[in-house]
Amino acid sequence: MKNIIVGQSGGPTAVINSSIAGVYKKAKELGVKKVYGMVYGIEGFLDENFIDLDDYLSDKKNYELLKTTPSAFLGSCRYKLPKLEGNEEVYEKIFNILDKYEIDAFFYAGGNDSMDTIKMLSDYAKKNNKKQKFVGVPKTIDNDLPIIDHCPGYGSACKYIATSLKEIIRDNSSFPQSRLTVCIVEIMGRHAGWLTAAASLAKGKDCEGVDAIYLPEEEFDIKEFLKRINKLRKTKSSIVIAVSEGIKTSDGKFVCELSSGDRKVDAFGHKQLSGTASTLASIVAEKTGLKTRAIEFSTLQRAASHIASLVDVNEAEKLGMVAVEAANNGDTGVMAIVDSLGNTSTYDIHDIANVEKKVPLEWIDSKKKQMKKEYLKYAKPLIKGQVKIKYKNGLPVHLVRK
């Protein structure tokens, strides 16, 4: 391969930059001349908004810094490639640009929507006898890609969620029962409850854990919810409950819509959600008279690289390397994957793009509203190890595009 290009797409994570680092590392090992970074994903690609990664990463210190820099170093986008039919000129433009820069392989780090881009481009290349290779690098805190055991980004988000919940649980249990507060913590996840399930990791010898976990995989019953709180208040001096932003009632309505009406949709047609915890906190305050508090982890759960999982950062880097190796071996239309033991390989993108993996129902204890041991066994290895953060004047240092 003479030159290659790498980009990022979709929501940023704490470790997606580690994948970019991995792509760069392996490419340089293989003697690739130029490793281009597309700024703002495929959207920037169409504007030929490229940088030469040598300018940043040939310095070994910068390389290490990139691995612990949050968000998308290259910038991201939410641009969805149009269907081929009737939009041939977009595809022709992309391949003209690839030819112009003598780019032999295109790597895209992202989740479901980003893998759709890899599928579309590799399909077009095959159909039109183009030589360029297209390989996906998995990245999503949502952990909802199929085939792969777990997605880079998920482990670090889990570590942030469990660490923060341990601290919130301590905070919420400061006061005696006479000042009981019901603390409702909202965690990201529209349809899949993977991130909210990580709330179960907080429990241990030094932490009583959250009192209930509500995932979007199960219907949300407000009566059951209030009944549970009224039972808990009899014995506990602190109640902390984790809810997924995407929980829905039996009539298919998002809980946050109970108070705030319908929301806007994003470019992919996803509903923009927020306010599930505050909606529930208001209902609980009104129906029980208890003091309530709503907490949203918001973007912190995908950006807190200062508490990233070492296992996750290293896997993200490794999968970037695996993707480059695959393209170098002639693979295209595939995504780099990892199994539960950390073994890596690649898989056909057609079985991955646009397929959403949810939390298995048999891992959820519906009665206790807790995760079963199968989930804990799955998730515990993903949060292990602490990254070494470079600090300056008491704050973590990041690598930033000029």
Place this chain on the structure above:
Amino acid sequence: MKNIIVGQSGGPTAVINSSIAGVYKKAKELGVKKVYGMVYGIEGFLDENFIDLDDYLSDKKNYELLKTTPSAFLGSCRYKLPKLEGNEEVYEKIFNILDKYEIDAFFYAGGNDSMDTIKMLSDYAKKNNKKQKFVGVPKTIDNDLPIIDHCPGYGSACKYIATSLKEIIRDNSSFPQSRLTVCIVEIMGRHAGWLTAAASLAKGKDCEGVDAIYLPEEEFDIKEFLKRINKLRKTKSSIVIAVSEGIKTSDGKFVCELSSGDRKVDAFGHKQLSGTASTLASIVAEKTGLKTRAIEFSTLQRAASHIASLVDVNEAEKLGMVAVEAANNGDTGVMAIVDSLGNTSTYDIHDIANVEKKVPLEWIDSKKKQMKKEYLKYAKPLIKGQVKIKYKNGLPVHLVRK
């Protein structure tokens, strides 16, 4: 001193337990027999809800663990002692309990309201020739105690705020200008803007910093705010603004009341606030058509001990020790204090209790809505150094009361 007792009151912090550790350490050095901990502050004291700190802290590992455990290990309360006149029986009860347990000194870690307790009890003791000493140990993330240069708890909260803002700023700048998001981050502080001022610490070589900072020390002008955003959107692809929960408009109304009506008040008559960021985010979305996001740090800013400041943790411990030394030397009705160079001493509680220290107006750049260099010089030393956290299975370990 034969026996002593220590308690915590008010909102918990990331380092208040380090003060309890300091009290224990110095007392043991001085040969104190029993160091009692009152569970749930003065409220638990009245119920004689005591623990013997030897049961936890004679183990050196536990002692170190306590220093990095968030929230109030002993439990806290928001109980305000009634005025002496007409409530003599409460005071008599307290002194009877002190006599019963042969307690010679009473230490209370907290902020303004807690120092009021020390004042009331030491005044009563003097008036009634009681021998017991009463010494305050400063603790408040709000940093609003007078006389003392800065309060234990503040530095760690600043470090959390600046670290999280650096991550949020990276996250928010992922997308091109066409997807510009106005991110409004709400930080604690009813009347004093100390915590919100810490947003200024995020700025550095690797971070553009927040675009504006709004403190409660200055009147909030919604027109100026919208004008600023409309100016920023012309050149920036990301806008991040820090606002204090307690900002008020010219008619004296809290911003969060603009949308949600009047709020409840707590036991001390403080208004319970929340929703300043979401109120502003809604207004910005409506008036500018821009995508907005509201983030509240909520209790995380006072509980995130995993990113505590080493300077802060050590000072909290030291001030606990200073308090015990003072009582041992016969001092009462005082609070342990620290100056800007880390020198410690004690000060008359009457000049401290119920006095609120605000951010000096001359430290605020009203036009740019930024903090001036005087604030940066003041705050930068407080966030220095990282604590060594004990991790188990990828999560920080805490010391918890049985």
